Amino acid sequence: MANSINRRNWIKTSAFMAGSVTFFSGALNKLSAMPMKVKNVFTSTDLVTDEQVILQAPGVMKARLSANENPFGPSPAAKKAMTEAMETCYQYPFMKTRELMGKIAEFEGVKQNNILMDAGSSPLLHAAAMFYGKNGAEIITGDPSYNDLASSAANLGSKIIKVPLTADYKLDLDAMEAKVGPNTGLVYICNPNNPTATVVDTAKLKAFCERVSKKAVVFVDEAYIDYMPDPQASSVMSSVKAGQNIIVARTFSKLYGFAGLRCGYIIALPDTVKNLSGYATGMMSLAATTVAAAAVAYQEKEFLQDALKKTMASKEFLYALLKKEGYTYIPSSANFVMFPINMEGSKFSQEMNNRGVSIRTWKFNNKDWCRVSIGRMDEMQAFADAFKQLS
Numbered sequence: 001m002a003n004s005i006n007r008r009n010w011i012k013t014s015a016f017m018a019g020s021v022t023f024f025s026g027a028l029n030k031l032s033a034m035p036m037k038v039k040n041v042f043t044s045t046d047l048v049t050d051e052q053v054i055l056q057a058p059g060v061m062k063a064r065l066s067a068n069e070n071p072f073g074p075s076p077a078a079k080k081a082m083t084e085a086m087e088t089c090y091q092y093p094f095m096k097t098r099e100l101m102g103k104i105a106e107f108e109g110v111k112q113n114n115i116l117m118d119a120g121s122s123p124l125l126h127a128a129a130m131f132y133g134k135n136g137a138e139i140i141t142g143d144p145s146y147n148d149l150a151s152s153a154a155n156l157g158s159k160i161i162k163v164p165l166t167a168d169y170k171l172d173l174d175a176m177e178a179k180v181g182p183n184t185g186l187v188y189i190c191n192p193n194n195p196t197a198t199v200v201d202t203a204k205l206k207a208f209c210e211r212v213s214k215k216a217v218v219f220v221d222e223a224y225i226d227y228m229p230d231p232q233a234s235s236v237m238s239s240v241k242a243g244q245n246i247i248v249a250r251t252f253s254k255l256y257g258f259a260g261l262r263c264g265y266i267i268a269l270p271d272t273v274k275n276l277s278g279y280a281t282g283m284m285s286l287a288a289t290t291v292a293a294a295a296v297a298y299q300e301k302e303f304l305q306d307a308l309k310k311t312m313a314s315k316e317f318l319y320a321l322l323k324k325e326g327y328t329y330i331p332s333s334a335n336f337v338m339f340p341i342n343m344e345g346s347k348f349s350q351e352m353n354n355r356g357v358s359i360r361t362w363k364f365n366n367k368d369w370c371r372v373s374i375g376r377m378d379e380m381q382a383f384a385d386a387f388k389q390l391s
Ligand SMILES: Cc1ncc(COP(=O)(O)O)c(C=O)c1O
Pocket: 067, 068, 119, 120, 121, 122, 123, 146, 190, 194, 221, 223, 224, 250, 251, 252, 253, 259, 263, 264
């Protein structure tokens, strides 16, 4: 954890030191829930990490809304499977892991040698950073976007090329493609994007993957894809199946509610899986309890639908609150919402923390932003109570 904080702080410091960026100001408060027409310059800085927010939280945490977790999970069936797995948890879970991989392979229409599993998707992001970022290769990513892969690669000496989002806060695929060159090791696409919760057009992304994957591997992080109305239709899994050099990353940490259990996977071409397995501990990292739970929870439609419904209700509550308080927000395709705040970000975070509510803040476009995860209704109410005192 300390390493992770240091790594992110390193990025933060270097972003501040870059210093020479011209920010656009003004019009941002008029953002509303509509796309902006003005081209922005972003260069983002995340002010406080998930870990720091939670470590600094006061004794009584009323609403933990800083790490995009799903408080509606795991499902009762998953919990039961975990308890039952305790009986045999002195054994390595090889059989159960194979069973789980079989289910994933069948659902996605791929072979087991297309799948690499690990304790969450984070170790797989790091494996990709190590394999594709070595020898000073360039990693292209959005700005702001999920920073874990890029910051790991930066630690290994990779050059990180951060491409500002479009005016409507989506990954700028055209600008990212324009940056691909002979030294590009990997292009990281987070879709839906964290922290903005925006998605890119699927057809456009598929066309991007087809072209760009001929020059460099495209890593599509679909951690939040389960929050889309039709996850399979929004995914680029078909690009892997078409034989393209794409890595699709998925996690059980979000809609399945497994963040504390640790289970994730990538789907890619067999050679890619072989290459990355040299940099990840793979199934040896997976706990027997987690694997047993994941095997029953995978594609448990009723539970997933219920969690989605509750998430949507809490999100609507948040949207209504923000509108009522005179705030704008970026329409969200995930379990978190980003909106510009009027207070300096670190201060806002601290003040919310003091009121028992953890959130995350960023700076970009010369503005401070809050990213609030969608929680249970009692947590959203706690957020509302604290927020109203500060807004
Ligand atoms: C976009 C994205 N990818 C990957 C992860 C890592 O998730 P995990 O390691 O829990 O699978 C996160 C966590 O928040 C995330 O937001």
